[in-house]
């Protein structure tokens with residue numbers, strides 16, 4: 001599988017998506033978004049925010065939504081914690097506050 005990643009190279013959100021794709025073993029082709037002139041890729045991301053990934057059947061904008069979709073189409077290794085893990089994290093957070 002190969003997807004198209006629309007990115008600003010130095011963006012930490014784009015780096016997050018590159019790392020996620022690598023972990024999932026999914027190949028990607030980069031389209032570098034020029035800073036000037038802005039808005040050239042509004043047909044990909046109407047808000048002009050990147051990363052955006054074209055999966056062929058859909059384009060997803062926002063790194064967290066992209067990662068959720070990656071977990072859906074390529075479940076292993078899981079990137080978003082399952083319920084039990086999430087529960088434990090919440091307990092830890094509460095413990096840290098009190």
Ligand SMILES: N[C@@H](CCC(=O)N[C@@H](CS)C(=O)NCC(=O)O)C(=O)O
Pocket residue numbers: 008011012013047048049050051061062063064
């Ligand atoms: N919540 C978004 C944030 C993405 C974001 O803010 N990207 C910045 C680059 S770091 C951007 O595209 N800025 C261009 C703009 O706002 O016009 C995500 O997680 O992907």
